[in-house]
Amino acid sequence: MRDFASLLPVARGDEPADLVLAAARVINVFSGEIVEADIAIAGDRIAGVGEYRRGRNVVPLNGAFVAPGFIDAHLHIESTMLTPPEFARAVLPHGTTAVVADPHEIANVHGLAGIRYMLDASRDLPLSVYLMLPSCVPATHLETGGAALSAADLSPLIDEPRVLGLAEMMNYPGAIHGDAAVLDKLRLGLRKRIDGHAPGVSGRALAAYVACGVGTDHECTTAAEAREKLQLGMTVLIREGSAAQNLDALLPLVTPRNAHRFCFCTDDRHPHDLVEEGHIDHVIRRAVQRGLDPISAIQMATLFPAQTYGLSERGAIAPGRMADIVVFDDLQTPRPRQVYCRGRLTAEYGRCDASIAAGIAPPTTHLRLPADLTERSFAVAAPSDVRGIRVIGLTDRQITTRCLIEPPCVRDGRLVADVGRDLLKLAVIERHRGAGNIGLGFVRGFGLKAGALAGTVAHDSHNLLIVGTNDADMLAAARAVAEARGGQAAVRDGRALALLPLPIGGLMSDRPLEEVARQQMSLREAAVSLGCRLHDPFMLLSFLALPVIPELKLTDRGLVDVGRFDFVPLCVTG
Numbered sequence: 001m002r003d004f005a006s007l008l009p010v011a012r013g014d015e016p017a018d019l020v021l022a023a024a025r026v027i028n029v030f031s032g033e034i035v036e037a038d039i040a041i042a043g044d045r046i047a048g049v050g051e052y053r054r055g056r057n058v059v060p061l062n063g064a065f066v067a068p069g070f071i072d073a074h075l076h077i078e079s080t081m082l083t084p085p086e087f088a089r090a091v092l093p094h095g096t097t098a099v100v101a102d103p104h105e106i107a108n109v110h111g112l113a114g115i116r117y118m119l120d121a122s123r124d125l126p127l128s129v130y131l132m133l134p135s136c137v138p139a140t141h142l143e144t145g146g147a148a149l150s151a152a153d154l155s156p157l158i159d160e161p162r163v164l165g166l167a168e169m170m171n172y173p174g175a176i177h178g179d180a181a182v183l184d185k186l187r188l189g190l191r192k193r194i195d196g197h198a199p200g201v202s203g204r205a206l207a208a209y210v211a212c213g214v215g216t217d218h219e220c221t222t223a224a225e226a227r228e229k230l231q232l233g234m235t236v237l238i239r240e241g242s243a244a245q246n247l248d249a250l251l252p253l254v255t256p257r258n259a260h261r262f263c264f265c266t267d268d269r270h271p272h273d274l275v276e277e278g279h280i281d282h283v284i285r286r287a288v289q290r291g292l293d294p295i296s297a298i299q300m301a302t303l304f305p306a307q308t309y310g311l312s313e314r315g316a317i318a319p320g321r322m323a324d325i326v327v328f329d330d331l332q333t334p335r336p337r338q339v340y341c342r343g344r345l346t347a348e349y350g351r352c353d354a355s356i357a358a359g360i361a362p363p364t365t366h367l368r369l370p371a372d373l374t375e376r377s378f379a380v381a382a383p384s385d386v387r388g389i390r391v392i393g394l395t396d397r398q399i400t401t402r403c404l405i406e407p408p409c410v411r412d413g414r415l416v417a418d419v420g421r422d423l424l425k426l427a428v429i430e431r432h433r434g435a436g437n438i439g440l441g442f443v444r445g446f447g448l449k450a451g452a453l454a455g456t457v458a459h460d461s462h463n464l465l466i467v468g469t470n471d472a473d474m475l476a477a478a479r480a481v482a483e484a485r486g487g488q489a490a491v492r493d494g495r496a497l498a499l500l501p502l503p504i505g506g507l508m509s510d511r512p513l514e515e516v517a518r519q520q521m522s523l524r525e526a527a528v529s530l531g532c533r534l535h536d537p538f539m540l541l542s543f544l545a546l547p548v549i550p551e552l553k554l555t556d557r558g559l560v561d562v563g564r565f566d567f568v569p570l571c572v573t574g
């Protein structure tokens with residue numbers, strides 16, 4: 001609860017502020033103006049904006065621009081492969097002071113224990129971390145996950161102060177057709193708010209989805225799709241992550257009349273991209289570069305997400321608001337110079353100055369691969385009448401795929417990879433329960449000429465996912481990841497060229513940001529040496545097992561036609 005008594009004398013000018021940011025050009029996100037003013041801060045809050053010269057600490061800004069702290073409207077911290085404390089250290093220098101996170105990645109591995117870990121590990125950070133409760137654990141009935149959470153399981157957490165509602169309802173068919181268990185979760189979410197996930201859903205189906213109380217969507221890939229969702233009352237979260245990058249496609253839809261119905265989010269962003277490019281500040285710069293008014297871009301990263309998620313104490317520089325503030329010099333290419341969180345200088349010139357504790361111990365992760373895993377485990381028998389095979393078609397920087405029908409490559413009665421046609425084998429191995437399930441298929445778009453890539457980051461059930469040119473290297477990659485207790489590996493001729501251990505849920509590293517970024521860069525370089533030219537091959541690989549993103553995906557239980565929401569055979573016969 002706010003302590004108005006301590007703010008009032010500072011706001012009136014009767015007492016000195018704890019901190020005055022003097023002679024600033026304040027971006028007023030309410031009026032869309034830039035106002036020359038001082039900012040008086042008392043404790044962790046802004047007391048006044050105007051003429052305030054008395055302060056125990058006065059910092060002259062000499063006309064620098066000042067904006068509210070940036071808010072990521074939707075992301076998965078686990079996808080950064082960093083613990084919450086290390087994630088905070090990564091994004092605070094980029095001006096991000098609050099995030100709305102969905103911990104469904106670790107929840108799919110560890111259930112409620114995973115959610116509680118994310119709550120506890122983010123509790124006392126200078127970065128404000130809010131959570132949405134995972135709505136789809138497991139994501140679908142088409143895969144084997146590490147946990148299952150019902151509405152009754154989630155209910156005790158909905159009233160947690162930092163829980164803002166129900167996270168992305170990925171089971172949109174269940175919502176649209178009134179599945180009883182899905183409706184129970186939606187009713188729980190209605191106590192606060194519900195995030196959406198409805199790629200390509202339109203018409204009456206979309207009307208039914210929105211009627212469930214779903215308020216946002218971050219899966220739009222075209223302006224037409226976003227316009228329809230906007231017209232039905234949804235807030236569109238423009239995603240610009242490491243894999244899915246939708247800013248260019250959606251930005252032409254944003255106008256002064258409707259900008260308040262848009263927010264920026266990253267969804268899934270890797271540590272190397274955080275270090276090299278930035279976070280929400282990077283999205284703002286790209287949007288401005290592509291013609292969006294700078295103040296509108298900043299509103300979409302501050303006030304509008306705060307309004308969308310009911311964060312009434314954040315998102316603006318105004319009396320009574322939390323003193324989360326970003327200082328920068330160039331409005332056209334804003335790069336944070338100083339970042340204040342709750343009135344304290346937290347980061348300066350790209351470096352996090354705040355003392356951030358390492359955090360609490362994570363839940364113990366076990367990796368249970370089949371005991372009899374051999375090269376033969378990856379063999380695919382070729383039916384005598386096979387005419388073609390269903391192949392997952394990749395598009396760089398997008399997580400949607402195509403369903404291709406390709407002539408098979410048959411050798412000794414088995415379907416094998418054909419490097420010359422960029423036709424590679426894909427495997428998903430169940431790793432949570434020791435069920436022994438192995439889904440096998442083929443993919444085009446990686447460009448590997450040799451070796452294999454593997455990882456336990458495989459949305460959303462996070463089984464072990466492997467793409468390779470030959471079965472021997474696929475087996476070697478699986479073993480390398482298993483020995484690391486989870487992670488990502490690049491292998492050639494049976495030897496690991498690069499390895500990123502992820503012992504926390506098979507999703508996150510226990511190492512510092514800089515070390516994780518270096519390991520990830522080594523993985524990218526190893527992938528390039530194997531022939532891959534994708535921007536982020538491991539991020540794209542991780543989404544090939546997600547059967548809620550069109551069109552064709554592979555789980556541990558088989559090949560999934562996402563449009564039909566059902567399994568389809570690998571081979572086309574007859």
